[in-house]
Amino acid sequence: RAKQNGRNCFEFYTTNLNFIAHQWLDMENGIRHALKENQLFLEYQPQVENTNQNLIGIEALLRWQHPERGLISPLEFIKIAEQSSLINQIGDWVLEAVCLQIRTWLDQAYQVPRVSINISARHLRSDSLIQALKTVPAKYQIPTNMLCIEITEHALLDDIDIVKKNMRFIKEAGFNISLDDFGMGHSSLMYLKRWSVDEVKIDRTFIDGLQNSEEDRVIVKAIVALADALSLDIVAEGIENQFQADIVKASGCKVVQGFFYSIPLPAAEIVRWFKSK
Numbered sequence: 087r088a089k090q091n092g093r094n095c096f097e098f099y100t101t102n103l104n105f106i107a108h109q110w111l112d113m114e115n116g117i118r119h120a121l122k123e124n125q126l127f128l129e130y131q132p133q134v135e136n137t138n139q140n141l142i143g144i145e146a147l148l149r150w151q152h153p154e155r156g157l158i159s160p161l162e163f164i165k166i167a168e169q170s171s172l173i174n175q176i177g178d179w180v181l182e183a184v185c186l187q188i189r190t191w192l193d194q195a196y197q198v199p200r201v202s203i204n205i206s207a208r209h210l211r212s213d214s215l216i217q218a219l220k221t222v223p224a225k226y227q228i229p230t231n232m233l234c235i236e237i238t239e240h241a242l243l244d245d246i247d248i249v250k251k252n253m254r255f256i257k258e259a260g261f262n263i264s265l266d267d268f269g270m271g272h273s274s275l276m277y278l279k280r281w282s283v284d285e286v287k288i289d290r291t292f293i294d295g296l297q298n299s300e301e302d303r304v305i306v307k308a309i310v311a312l313a314d315a316l317s318l319d320i321v322a323e324g325i326e327n328q329f330q331a332d333i334v335k336a337s338g339c340k341v342v343q344g345f346f347y348s349i350p351l352p353a354a355e356i357v358r359w360f361k362s363k
């Protein structure tokens with residue numbers, strides 16, 4: 087009987103794995119299709135000065151409008167895309183779409199702030215990113231200092247030559263570099279200095295904790311103080327209420343991003359935040 091159970095269990099398990107593998111493959115094909123059929127689009131979330139809500143920058147966030155499944159979050163498909171070079175195609179698509187969008191806004195005489203784009207660790211190790219950064223902004227006549235490349239710290243953990251070389255290229259070409267989700271991995275701010283990062287984004291989990299955790303309050307304060315001392319810019323992301331806004335402000339962090347100020351907006355709506363010339 088035990089044997090019988092064991093086998094059922096095994097069958098259940100493999101069926102389940104097959105199902106997951108199948109879903110995964112489905113998703114990969116779906117993303118390929120999405121790229122071809124123009125199902126991807128971007129939303130933009132304001133980053134503002136916390137004293138006066140002046141617009142400092144906007145972050146481009148990827149969305150997938152699936153014909154049957156509806157809107158799919160990047161949390162659902164980026165991880166799958168990162169398992170193959172599909173993520174490079176996505177990153178290249180985002181860069182092209184952002185540059186085209188900035189060009190359109192500039193031609194309409196909007197004062198466009200700095201635009202941040204998220205680049206995955208795998209893409210950062212590729213030549214395809216460097217090729218795209220060399221050609222795409224130039225094609226749309228976008229100055230490189232209008233763009234900020236957001237990477238997460240695990241992208242820097244592979245301390246390999248290609249990452250060093252690519253980071254150096256990005257820096258020397260005049261792009262801004264931001265370290266996203268800071269505090270979730272292992273790197274210290276000192277180490278960031280070596281990578282010539284310009285900006286650090288405090289991970290949302292610390293902001294979440296501000297209300298209930300004295301520890302999180304101390305951590306945020308310490309990150310801001312150290313970043314200041316090292317002349318790194320700092321952004322607090324995921325601010326959802328006045329309470330968090332007040333604490334972050336008291337910690338000395340000047341630039342903030344979160345639903346409290348604005349949710350990510352479609353291109354047609356973010357222009358409300360811009361000034362016209």
Ligand code: C2E
Nearest residue numbers: 147148160161164180204205206324325326343344345346
């Ligand atoms: P991220 O780069 O850390 O982006 C911030 C995420 O926090 C966004 O989620 C944004 O909508 C969300 N957010 C902003 N303010 C608040 C808030 O006050 N409360 C809460 N609960 N959430 C807030 P989103 O758009 O779902 O993106 C999730 C992640 O997917 C991003 O995290 C980024 O890691 C990745 N991602 C998004 N777009 C791209 C892309 O174009 N390329 C790559 N490689 N990754 C992307």
Ligand code: MG
Nearest residue numbers: 145204236266
């Ligand atoms: Mg980001």
Ligand code: MG
Nearest residue numbers: 266267287323
């Ligand atoms: Mg983040």
Ligand code: MG
Nearest residue numbers: 266267289290
């Ligand atoms: Mg995040």
